[in-house]
Amino acid sequence: MSNKEDLKFLLEKEPVETINQDEIKERIPHREPFLFLDRLDTIENLKYAIGIKKLTGEEDFFKGHFPSKPVMPGVLILEAMAQTTGAMIMGDAKWAGHLAYFISIDSAKFRGMVCPGDELKMVISVLRLGKITKIFAQAFVEGKLVTEAKLNFIIGEKNE
DSSP: OOTTSOOGGGGGSOOSEEEEHHHHHHHSOOOTTSOOOSEEEEEETTTEEEEEEEOOSOSHHHHHSOTTSOOOOHHHHHHHHHHHHHHHHTTSTTTTTEEEEEEEEEEEEEOSOOOTTOEEEEEEEEEEOSSEEEEEEEEEETTEEEEEEEEEEEEEEEOO
């Protein structure tokens, strides 16, 4: 799949695995208030996944961004996409315990707002998996595309 295709069709697929937030915490080191993933649905192992974050409005970032019109910052949507990727990849025995670090973000586009009460679904497609990993991701609210980007990571050594 190229990074130009629409990933929305994956929202209709049955997951081969669903993990909750406790299991996500076993895979990635992120913790509140910087954990932006409630559930992970793997559609095809090491290829496609959907991360889900239900926004209550109580999240700290809404207090300052913006008090009169709360909106999830775009950089946090990108972070949620990255956490979705990490939670899927680090579930594989080969990559378990490793850390992934951003090296670049390409072609990020913000097409809609994410507000309190929204359920954000981050759909990721792995374009290349290895020490240098590349993904294409799209985020949706109620089926509407709100963000898309190509994210590039370096997979570091195991986090001992």
